[in-house]
Amino acid sequence: MWHLLPPSALLLLISSVTKADPSKAVVLLDPPWVRVLTDDNVTLTCQGAYPPENNNTRWFHNGTHIVGSQAPSYLISGIKVENSGKYQCQTDLSPLSDSVQLQVHADWLVLQTSKWVFQKGESIRLRCHSWKNKRLYKVTYLQNGKPKKFFHNNSEFHIPEATVNHTGSYYCRGLIGHNNKSSGIVAITFQGPSIAPLFPLWQQIAFCLMMGLLFAVDTGLYFFVRRDLRRSMVHKEEYNFKWSQAQDK
Structure with missing residues (x-):
């Protein structure tokens, strides 16, 4: 007999295979920074599928629908701390997007990044950003309290291929006029690399369905053989009983 997956495991496998939804809005x-300063201008764009001649977009902030915003792009001019939070969008043909976490800080400097969690080999861009883009110079980027990069004039700190050695707490400092300013700390972490599917989605679903069919056939054969074995045992017992009676006579 084959040892196949039970139906519950097959359902979980099929669920995991079909979980990815390429039509979901983004x-x-x-x-492209998830950390900004007050008075910055930020534009959020909903990338998704739209019906012909209909680009109505629903925007959500911390799960609440933003009334009056129906365009594919949502501009936040002169952003405030209260604009911090999770943003999502949805179109008539695209399911609700995953959330984007936006942090707004009231400070002189902020260390900007496109996200907090990276995978090995990804590119990391860090930017030391000043309030209202005031001139910033003699900029130092630090990791876990140790200087990693210095620029006489402000520039991005670029890590082309990140490794786990780049995990840690980052911040930047520099001069605005004659004042030495420092940003808040950003924690950069890593997660395991995503595993690309070996086969197209339809092949994976077909495989799961075939496994389910084989399991059903296997189960039917098991009960069929079990029934025949029981019948054989009953016939054997009846034969032995009759033979014993014949011997006694």
Whole structure:
């Protein structure tokens, strides 16, 4: 007999295979930073499928529908701390997007990043950003309290291929006028690499369905053989009983 997956495991496998939804809307940020300062301008764009001649978009902030915003792009001019939070969008043909977490800080400097969690080999961009883009120079980027990169004039700190050695707490500091300013700390972490599917989605679903069919056939054969074995045992017992009676006579 084959040892196949039970139906519950097959359902979980099929669920995991079909979980990815390529039609889901996506929120894009411009500029592409998830950490900004008050009075910055931020544009969120909903990337999704739209019906012909209908680009109505529903925007959500911390799960609440933003009334009056129906365009594919949502501009937040002169952003405030209360604009911090999770943003999502939805179109008539695209399911609700995953949330994008936006942090708004009231400070002189902020260390900007496109996200907090990276995978090995990804590119990391860090930017030391000043309030109202005031001139910033003699900029130092630090990891876990140790200087990693210095620029006489402000520039991005770029890590082309990240490794787990780049995990840690980052911040930047520099001069605005004659004042030495430092940003808050950003924690950069890593997660395991995502595993690309070996086969197209339809092949994986067909495989799961075939496994389910084989399991059903296997189960039917098991009970069929079990029934025949029981019948054989009953016939054997009846034969032995009759033979014993014949011997006694």
